[in-house]
Amino acid sequence: MNQQVREQLQAFLAEQERAGLLKRERILSSPQSSRIEVGSQKVLNFCANNYLGLSDNQQVIQAAKDAMDTWGYGLSSVRFICGTQEIHKELERRISSFLQTDDTILFSSCFDANGALFEPLLGESDAVISDELNHASIIDGIRLCKAQRLRYKHSDMESLKHCLEESQGCGRRLIATDGVFSMDGDVAKLKEICALAEQYDALVMVDDSHATGYLGPTGRGTVELCGVQGKVDLITTTFGKACGGASGGCISGSQLLIDLYRQRARPYLFSNTLAPAICGGTLKVLDLLEAGNPYKEQTMYNARLFRKSMEEAGFDLVPGETAIVPVMIYDEPKAVALADRLLQLGIYVIGFCFPVVPKGKARIRVQLSATHTPQDIQIAVDAFKTAAMEMGIL
Structure with a gap:
């Protein structure tokens, strides 16, 4: 230096x-x-x-220990080489079932999931429309893609509508929003966002990291809370908050989109797979959530x-x-x-x-x-x- x-x-x-x-x-x-x-x-x-309060839950800790005993400490590999175990596929199936989506792809964090989401899907002729208070990981993920970037005022549906109208000449358009905004604690207006997305033929992604596990009638997050199941194309979330508090994240959504990410998502292709202990602990968390929560x-x-x-x-x-x-x-x-x-x-x-x-x-x-x-x-x-x-x- x-x-x-x-x-x-x-x-x-x-x-x-x-x-x-x-x-x-x-x-x-x-x-x-x-x-x-x-x-x-x-x-x-x-x-x-x-x-x-599951970070020190003894059932979760024991499940993580059991997974490590069975599957080892780590994989020393990315998923497509020799980093996929049965426990990873089981966790992806369980998350998909819990979030009521087609399929799920695992990442080492939701920051990585958001970093992976935009670049494979959006090119120079496309547009991404983002709430101005979105999490830093969404902002960084958007920076990695070549799409036109528009920001709408926080939870302002007229501002979002203006962005959608402004971008009508683009190809694919994706609306990106937090489900719960981490610094203010407010919930995105997902019902209105999904209605505008349908009107203007846009995709919707929601980062539900601060909601998965405790919001909604059965804890399935803001998508459930706002009654827009089946209308959100991509959900990203973390296992590092309500769902055990360790690490790990995912993208969950339609089969075609998840298939795309398995082929093109750089943090998935070039980072070690999720540790078995995280998979085991998160599976136990899902057991607890689905048993009545x-x-x-x-x-x-x-x-x-x-x-x-x-x-x-x-x-x-x-x-x-x-x-x-x-x-x-x-x-x-x-x-x-x-x-x-x-x-x-x-x-x-x-x-x-x-x-x-x-x-x-x-x-x-x-x-x-x-x-x-x-x-x-x-x-x-x-x-x-x-x-x-x-x-x-x-």
Whole structure:
């Protein structure tokens, strides 16, 4: 590294430090759960994607161990060489059945799934139309394809309609949206999106990572919640949030599209296959979800209880009906400082600032789990009130 580059990087990091925005990784000394240890401090965790509380579920852990005993630690290969085991095909069948699609293709993460989705399907004569608040993985995936790119205002159907009309001269058109938007916690207007897609002959893809497992009558995500089964062409999702919290993701959809990805999706063709333990654990999660899924009702009860208590305390929350509850602070250094103070009070949360959220929209994103108790939630609300009053936020 030459001296000029070194100095530039040092200056950037020093400026982040001065502004109080340097991202620091806190080291956990315990498994992921609603109660964790950070160093020697035991705290309540309110910022994991562990919506159903399955990250330390003993049945899931045992299933992962059993899969490793049977199938080994890893495959040392990509799928089309010698990286496909029966357990991978079983998981693809089970996910397809759960999401009510034709077929499914596995990836090491949903980030990779979204990175794989656009380039094989869309060329220079095509168009992709994306919600402006879509996840970074969708944005990066779109960048990899040569299609015309249009963005519509967040959940604004008139803006989406305008993009569809503007792109009518293109060949294939694909509308891309999160199912649940990760930073705001709101649900995409899938019924309206699918109606416009049908009217303008467009395809629809939904990233349901923050919904699969706990939203919808049977936990099948926003596609089920919004009543658009069979109208969404491609669903991407993760096993790293509600569905066990480890890693892995997929694209699920119509047979022809999945067949295309098996031939052309670069993260699938050039990355090691999903570890057997992840497959085994995720299969057990699907067993639990299909056996009645009592966890999701508790998750949503906890989210409503936390939201109600925080609103009564006077906090500014982004409206929503999911397990994500953003507490708006707006001032970036204050958001970081508030999270640090809450950690001292026994509540583990993180302040989110630009570029993760837009400038001036700093917040603390609280995420509820089925394993939180009403007492946990009251402790968290009291800590928020104490810290916010100390800092002049309330």
